[in-house]
Amino acid sequence: xxxxxxxxxxxxxxxxxxxxxxxxxxxxxxxxxxxxxxxxxxxxxxxxxxxxxxxxxxxxxxxxxxxxxxxxxxxxxxxxxxxxxxxxxxxxxxxxxxxxxxxxxxxxxxxxxx
Amino acid sequence: xxxxxxxxxxxxxxxxxxxxxxxxxxxxxxxxxxxxxxxxxxxxxxxxxxxxxxxxxxxxxxxxxxxxxxxxxxxxxxxxxxxxxxxxxxxxxxxxxxxxxxxxxxxxxxx
Numbered sequence: 001x002x003x004x005x006x007x008x009x010x011x012x013x014x015x016x017x018x019x020x021x022x023x024x025x026x027x028x029x030x031x032x033x034x035x036x037x038x039x040x041x042x043x044x045x046x047x048x049x050x051x052x053x054x055x056x057x058x059x060x061x062x063x064x065x066x067x068x069x070x071x072x073x074x075x076x077x078x079x080x081x082x083x084x085x086x087x088x089x090x091x092x093x094x095x096x097x098x099x100x101x102x103x104x105x106x107x108x109x110x111x112x113x114x
Numbered sequence: 115x116x117x118x119x120x121x122x123x124x125x126x127x128x129x130x131x132x133x134x135x136x137x138x139x140x141x142x143x144x145x146x147x148x149x150x151x152x153x154x155x156x157x158x159x160x161x162x163x164x165x166x167x168x169x170x171x172x173x174x175x176x177x178x179x180x181x182x183x184x185x186x187x188x189x190x191x192x193x194x195x196x197x198x199x200x201x202x203x204x205x206x207x208x209x210x211x212x213x214x215x216x217x218x219x220x221x222x223x224x225x
Contacts, residue, residue: 041217042215042217042218045212048211048213090157097205099205102148105158105159106157108157
């Protein structure tokens, strides 16, 4: 089945130790998104790729970076994780950004910081 | 004022009840509207897109009122399995593409 796959499901890292979360998709969608969701809060968009074009949200900290080496894969790099970065990280895709284009989410990676 | 606002609830209803959620958005440049449901510690899943003419999918009806800038979701004959958080999502173009989630409305359906 076509889907959005995130690895790992759970990630534990140490304070300040770089960590990379991965997302792959078999939907052949043009757009890939990364969200951060903390408990009882709405998912917050960090950035998205429209094909190779990177679009950063204005309030996304510099600590968060992303790479999209090809259509299928997208990575979220957290350069120096702080305790406040513990959250669920959601990857999503959409065919396009036009009207009526829903996003399809992966299962998420739950990140814990020691 | 938040760009997308929802009543956080929780809504506690008995099985078989009809329940309605509202969501308001502040930016008139908003173009696409969706309802997602999210179960505890799971990812959001698309429930339905919302069209200007209104749309229905089984027990679920979604409506959009552009003039008043709100969307609604009506659930009829509630089931226990409808218990979840319902998220309102708005896509807009304001000098660039933007997608914004509401904080969600929590629904508990009880036997």
